Amino acid sequence: MxxxxxxxxxxxxxxxxxxxxxxxxxxxxxxxxxxxxxxxxxxxxxxGTVRVIAAVDPSFLGQRVIAHVSVVAEGPVRVIANGLVQDSDSVLVSAVGGDHDLIAEFRVTSHEELHRRLADVRRLPGVAKIDTLIYTSVIKGFFISKYTGDAVIDAMDTRLIELLQADGRSSYRQMAGIVGLSATAVRTRVQRLLEARIIKISAVEARGAHGRQLSMGVGLNINGGHDEVIELLRASSDIEFAAETVGRFDAVATLVGQSPAALLDSLEELRGLPGIKRTVSWSHLDVLKEDYARRV
The missing domain is CATH 1.10.10.10 (Winged helix-like DNA-binding domain superfamily/Winged helix DNA-binding domain)
Structure with a gap:
């Protein structure tokens, strides 16, 4: 070490x-x-290599529809990218290399709202085509806590969430001085938010052009051995995010590595699984937005 x-x-x-x-x-x-x-x-x-932040689980916010949107551009992508970045419902926007030029993840309250968002994307200058995947189950994600309860929060909880969204490692004493509670009371409230799966506190690592680590997206078509594939996606330390999807792929995953060779090794491991019929991959060239903070 x-x-x-x-x-x-x-x-x-x-x-x-x-x-x-x-x-x-x-x-x-x-x-x-x-x-x-x-x-x-x-x-x-x-x-700035790492940010530690709190994210509110999308289910708690009523954002029960999560979509992966891939964009093909007619020319340069910057104008399209700026439009995607400014959209309040996008949590991730990345310039990629592959069959598409940009990818974005949207979290919205309904399929009707998603249709409106996709129409907005299509109207952006330079958009030639979009392809959309709907997540049916998030297998692995550092900012998905899988809230399933009926917890109620108050204004003080909301204020603490805002502080943790700005700095997930802020000390209980620091937060206590801001909100006017004791450090013990703040600790109790934060632990309750975590245990109820209302929030999850994790690290965001800079990737692509401004980071130390490379990342690759992979779309998977599965033709048998589905459970084994899902278990590998969940267990692999080289896979940062994975979800089952409806659309042109049965699942998508994000591979991370410190070199192209490391990414290739991870991709080959996926390709070698019984049941994987086809893989399509794309390289994240520049992650333009990765922002999971949302107002409660």
């Missing part, structure tokens, strides 16, 4: 699983000195 790149990768993975993990807990997991972990975490945050 002496190579800083290896330490950073392990630290980011730990923060993606638990954005508020303590330096001591991460150090124990990595088998590294606490001081080293504390220094590396701060450097990752200060450099």
């Amino acid at each position: 002496k190579d800083p790149r290896n330490i950073d990768t392990a630290i980011i993975r730990a923060l993606q699983l638990d954005g508020r993990a303590s330096f001591l807990d991460i150090a124990k997991e990595l088998g590294a000195p606490r001081a080293t972990v504390a220094t590396r975490v701060q450097q990752l945050l200060d450099s």
Whole structure:
């Protein structure tokens, strides 16, 4: 673990699983000195390589329709990209290399609202074609907590969520000083929000042109062995996000790696699974928006 790149990768993975993990807990997991972990975490945050934020589960917000939209442009993509970035219902926008030029993820309240959003996308100057996938089940996602309850929150909870959306590692004492509660009361409220799966606190890593890590999207057509494929998507440390879909693919996934060779190895592992009939991949060249903060 002496190579800083290896330490950073392990630290980011730990923060993606638990954005508020303590330096001591991460150090124990990595088998590294606490001081080293504390220094590396701060450097990752200060450099903008990583952001730790809270995201409200889309189901709690009533956003029960999540769509993956791929855009083919007639020319340069910047104008289209700006339109997608400015849309309040988009959480992810990326310039990609492959059959399409841009991809975006939209979270909306209904299929009717999705149709309106797609019509807006089609009207953007330079859009030649769009292809849409609907997520039927999110298999793996650091900002999906799968809320299924009937919890009620108040104005104080909402304020704490806003603070955690800005800085998911803000201390209980810091938040207490802002909202006028004791640190113990803040801790109790935050733990309740986490346990009820209303929010999830995780790390967003800069990718593409401005990041240290490469990422690739993959569409999968599955023709048998469906459960085994889904389990690999869930278990693989090289897969950051995966969802079952309705549309031209049965599932989509995001692979991450520090080199093209690493991405190819992960893609080959997927291709070699019994039941995978076809894969289509695209490279994330520049992630233009990754923003899961939403007003409650």
